Amino acid sequence: MNDPLEQSPILTVRALRKSYDDGRIEALRGVDLSIHAGEFVAISGPSGSGKSTLLQLIGGLDSATSGQVFFRNALLGTSVDLDTYRSHHVGFIFQGFYLMPTLRAIENVQVPMLAVKSNAKDRAERAESLLIEMGLENRMRQYPNELSGGERQRVAIARALANNPSILLADEPTGNLDSVNSARIMEMLIGIQECRGMTLIVVTHENDIANAAPRHIRIRDGRVEL
């Protein structure tokens, strides 16, 4: 495998600022960083440091107050439409799982595919294959409230992979899980990142997880710690 650092960055963040409440709260105070395709990066920091805000801006969920995020050298929100970016290039995994409570596991996995051109048969087949990959072949017809926390997060991972994104963004993916399930989820994410050569960015406050990543970015008071 080529060294990812030798390639041009998949994500470049320049002078990124985000403030709330008419500028009274500054979540990010000028962040600059580059992430290469295929990297596994952990972003850590104390509560309120701005790490989740950074992930949201990198993921195109929100717009920056100032500064830019580039995806493959194209400016997000200008050269690349945020909806297209989120549906085609990014997969999200949240601490709270955020599954649709009224949909079965297999239907939840198909939700992102409805945002792109796809037919029902292909959607069903891909969702089934992803859930099998996550070891949920016997839980496909269950609703989220019938699944354990670990199972829900595995459904969420399958959903994040639905459109075969190049970047996987995980915001405290093990925050609601016990240690056994946490270890299993992290093992899965790392396995996926290695097998598929995806870029994996994990926001965490757990040192074990942060230390498992080849690259560890620490955020404090809205700035990257050097």
Added chain:
Amino acid sequence: MAIGAFVALVGFSRSFEHEWLEVYQSGGTDIAVIQKTFFNTSVDESAAAKLRTLPDIARATPMILNMMEITPEITALTYGWKSDSFELDSLTFKSGRCFRDGQPEVILGDLLASNLNKTAGDPLDNQGSKFTVTGVYHGSSALEASALILPLDQLQQIASLQGKVSAFHVRLRPLPAGESSQHYLASAQAQIEAALPDLRAVPAAERASSNQLVVMAHAAAWGTSSIALLIGILGIANTMAMSVFERTREIGILRALGWRRWKVLLLIQTEAAAMGFAGGIFGIFFGWSALRILSKLPQTASIVSAAFPPVLLLEALGVAVLAGLLAGAFPAWRGAHLSPVEALRHE
């Protein structure tokens, strides 16, 4: 309920219009010669003689139309006709005979006779005058079935309208070979209006749909339905707003997963339209039930038939879906414009 009200009221007014058309068609009237307003009984009866001289006119019969209170509970459509009026030919007598001109005699539609509990030979007090019911007839429309018909001169007398009539009903000669019925009708209208410049010659079908009673019924039906629909729209809008509020996080998830605004808007609007459609189905059932009940009640049977035209069903469903879409528009717009991050934070 709003669609139920729409179906019942608009169905009622349509059925009322249909009954009027039936009266003209069954009586064989081609043209009604009237003054500008429907209930204006001020046309000079002597104009009938002039009408009869026109080449295309086979028969022209003067008539008065009025509403009269027969009992405190029953107000009936009252016609004043001459005993040789061609429109009487379409009535089938179930008992008795027709009235005679110049005599205090009336004939009753079978529905009215039943409501008044009268049969041929019974006396009937009408506007302080004593009449005899000489016959009970069956008419082809609900309006005729609940009407009272008396000699024109008798109605002129009790209404103090001597020498005056409401309209002339005209039957044209058979359509000449090679001429279109539309052209023939237009030519006859022109003849009549040239001969009697103060009067208007209106084709029967137009008269049925544009007479003041029908226009008022339509206006009342649409007016009342609009208020009911507005209340319905507010109800759906409230439900949709609550639904969008309660599912803010789900909308955030969809947006986070790359769903475009228009797709979220379409999803919410589809739900609103489906809600309107489902309400429409229930409303149509309730409205149709109301029409059936009204068509059986003595007070309303005369002007309501239980007939339910398919076009009304389509209109009601269309109105229901449109009401749903209107009601869902703002909640859908709001939902589609939620910021994914804020929506995901929603508890």
